[in-house]
Amino acid sequence: MTGAPATGVTTDRELRELADKQAALGEVRGVPAADPVNTPMIRHWLDAMGDSNPAYLEKGVAPPAMAQVWTMQGVRSRGRDRSPVDDVLAELDAQGFTGVVATNCEQTYHRYVRLGERLTPATRFSGLAGPKRTALGEGYFATWNVTWYGEADEPVAEMMFRVLKFRPRKRAAPGPQGGQGEGGQGEGGRRPYPLRPAVSRDTEFFWEGVRHGELRVQSCADCGRLRHPPGPVCPACRSTNRSYVTAAGEGTVYSYVVHHHPPVPGRTAPFVVAVVELPEGVRIVGNVVDCPPEAVGIGMSLRVTYRAMDDELILPLWVPRES
Amino acid sequence: MLKSKAAIAGIGATEFTKDSGRSELRLAAEAVFAALDDAGLDPAEVDGMVTYTQDANQEIAVAREVGAGELTFFSRVEYGGGAACGTVAHAAMAVATGAARTVVCYRAFNERSGRRFGQPDARLGGLPTSQGLEMSWHVPFGLMTPAAWVAMFARRYMHVHGATSEDFGRVAVAMRRHAASNPAAWFHGRPLTLEEHQASRWIVEPLRLFDCCQESDGAVALVVTSAERARDLRRSPAVITAAAQGAGEGQMMMTSYYRDGMSGLPEMSVVGRRLWEMSGLGPRDIQTAILYDHFTPFVLVQLEELGFCGRGEAAAFVRDGGIELDGRLPVNPHGGQLGEAYIHGMNGIAEAVRQIRGTSANQLPGVRNVLVTAGTGVPTSGLILSAA
Numbered sequence: 001m002t003g004a005p006a007t008g009v010t011t012d013r014e015l016r017e018l019a020d021k022q023a024a025l026g027e028v029r030g031v032p033a034a035d036p037v038n039t040p041m042i043r044h045w046l047d048a049m050g051d052s053n054p055a056y057l058e059k060g061v062a063p064p065a066m067a068q069v070w071t072m073q074g075v076r077s078r079g080r081d082r083s084p085v086d087d088v089l090a091e092l093d094a095q096g097f098t099g100v101v102a103t104n105c106e107q108t109y110h111r112y113v114r115l116g117e118r119l120t121p122a123t124r125f126s127g128l129a130g131p132k133r134t135a136l137g138e139g140y141f142a143t144w145n146v147t148w149y150g151e152a153d154e155p156v157a158e159m160m161f162r163v164l165k166f167r168p169r170k171r172a173a174p175g176p177q178g179g180q181g182e183g184g185q186g187e188g189g190r191r192p193y194p195l196r197p198a199v200s201r202d203t204e205f206f207w208e209g210v211r212h213g214e215l216r217v218q219s220c221a222d223c224g225r226l227r228h229p230p231g232p233v234c235p236a237c238r239s240t241n242r243s244y245v246t247a248a249g250e251g252t253v254y255s256y257v258v259h260h261h262p263p264v265p266g267r268t269a270p271f272v273v274a275v276v277e278l279p280e281g282v283r284i285v286g287n288v289v290d291c292p293p294e295a296v297g298i299g300m301s302l303r304v305t306y307r308a309m310d311d312e313l314i315l316p317l318w319v320p321r322e323s
Numbered sequence: 324m325l326k327s328k329a330a331i332a333g334i335g336a337t338e339f340t341k342d343s344g345r346s347e348l349r350l351a352a353e354a355v356f357a358a359l360d361d362a363g364l365d366p367a368e369v370d371g372m373v374t375y376t377q378d379a380n381q382e383i384a385v386a387r388e389v390g391a392g393e394l395t396f397f398s399r400v401e402y403g404g405g406a407a408c409g410t411v412a413h414a415a416m417a418v419a420t421g422a423a424r425t426v427v428c429y430r431a432f433n434e435r436s437g438r439r440f441g442q443p444d445a446r447l448g449g450l451p452t453s454q455g456l457e458m459s460w461h462v463p464f465g466l467m468t469p470a471a472w473v474a475m476f477a478r479r480y481m482h483v484h485g486a487t488s489e490d491f492g493r494v495a496v497a498m499r500r501h502a503a504s505n506p507a508a509w510f511h512g513r514p515l516t517l518e519e520h521q522a523s524r525w526i527v528e529p530l531r532l533f534d535c536c537q538e539s540d541g542a543v544a545l546v547v548t549s550a551e552r553a554r555d556l557r558r559s560p561a562v563i564t565a566a567a568q569g570a571g572e573g574q575m576m577m578t579s580y581y582r583d584g585m586s587g588l589p590e591m592s593v594v595g596r597r598l599w600e601m602s603g604l605g606p607r608d609i610q611t612a613i614l615y616d617h618f619t620p621f622v623l624v625q626l627e628e629l630g631f632c633g634r635g636e637a638a639a640f641v642r643d644g645g646i647e648l649d650g651r652l653p654v655n656p657h658g659g660q661l662g663e664a665y666i667h668g669m670n671g672i673a674e675a676v677r678q679i680r681g682t683s684a685n686q687l688p689g690v691r692n693v694l695v696t697a698g699t700g701v702p703t704s705g706l707i708l709s710a711a
Binding site: 194195196197198199200202203228229254255256257258259260261262263264265266267270271273275282283284285286287293298309313315317 | 441442443445448449450451452455456457458459460461462463464465466467468471474475476478479482524525526527528529578580581585
């Protein structure tokens, strides 16, 4: 990948020092929730989530996943109650890492909270990792933990939250056909790309890899056999212990087509789709881009590239190795 | 063993059009009535029904419309057009085991005026079912139409065997020539030249417009009963000498790009081996073949997989006129799906029955055994039908 300016050593050291300082503060108590746990908010939340379970309102308890709701600050009142995280995020913004994307959120629930309880949050900044080169751009992963306490000062819920703060590219990454007329960058972000993959627990490692700029090929943790497309069981040894290797990102055209008709949503014809053979010994399908269709041929050397199709989906595509 | 236990005793169809003007269920009922009338059987005698998983008309719905009574057997066959001969295989097994006595196989759709299979459907890759996940390695890259899935194999076949677009074109030209003299064919009286094929626009390179079969509205139904009973019915039976389904190792729905090669159809090899083994026949015993022709390249590959010619020799086989009505192996005398109609392979089975009976518009002399295949590039099926 190109286009992301290298982060200066000074910037990196400053960020690390700040991160260490904030982490050393340990858990910092926030202000108690403005309102106690209440029926109207639960009712709104259930409606918004499409949760028709009557048990919450009947029993007078809040859905555990609402934990964050009770102490969330309003858009305009934000900053009244600063946590150790805010200074780190502000510094990242100042250094040009203005993009943000949430990458992890894990919640743990200790008990249900009841109507009338008033929760108090406490936040611990737990680390900064980076700089990392990602498909979105260069950036840092910031991680923090929030614990919500009840009135007897006992924890009722916890959350680990991680974001990637990244330096946005100067220009939107072009679409597979050069970007004209598809997935254009507008005021409200790019138009959603309509051809989305289904992802299951057997395949999510692949798409997670793509988000990190890695082409991951499933490998059997027992017999080592590589396999693409991946699946839950090793067909060679029945093992369900799965791992992956990160492919070198090179390949050759095994077969290909040039799509002309009928129109495909999210795409501008003509476009090339190829079966790419990897030196690791598996094949994978993807578009060949940055290359006129008539220049593509069986045996052509390719290397992988990662293209953002919209604000969320990144696809691994292929360009001629010479370019 | 299934060999020669059952027979096709009746065939029926609607007209083949681009806009039937009626519901798919009505088309199904009309075809079933026609097939039962052809066999000389009353709807009340039907006790089994088989169709494709993709058919929109449930067996019980068709049974209600035609006035069939109690059903003791019903089943569906998967994988698009790969189901065609599979419906007859299921019916024959039901008859041979006594699960049912009179089984109707049907396929009915408004594939041109209703949902068109050639149009991209963004939902294909959307669900985390095994098929949705399989699609998810292809659909996000815009590889999402049957023509595109097949074109990927066709390109590799050209590379490995030196076949050309003209070699594919000769298949289309032959099918249109056969259709031209078949009054039931959409392209009746409208043959195609190789020049017209070569001048037709790209759909998905290396496939041109005339490499792709047409899209049709219509329905076909078949009546399967025991070979013994069929002998006493109105028509001379087409005995089911062999019937088989087949999926290859590492099979996918239409994107089996991850197996050793991409220039063959291993699933058709599975079907072919089963058919030869069950029937005790070989390629020389077949007077005409109905080869599934949704796209021209796979007609070549089928000739090779079924042993009608050697690997890589199909282009020369076709160039020498091998698949013409007077050729070594006349293929699709009705004009196939390229020429007659796209009824998901079911109309080809009806043509095989006519050839056995001696009643085809393009009747070939001395037909004893007809080999029929179903959808290619998908898990598939096949039949050998014979004169009694």
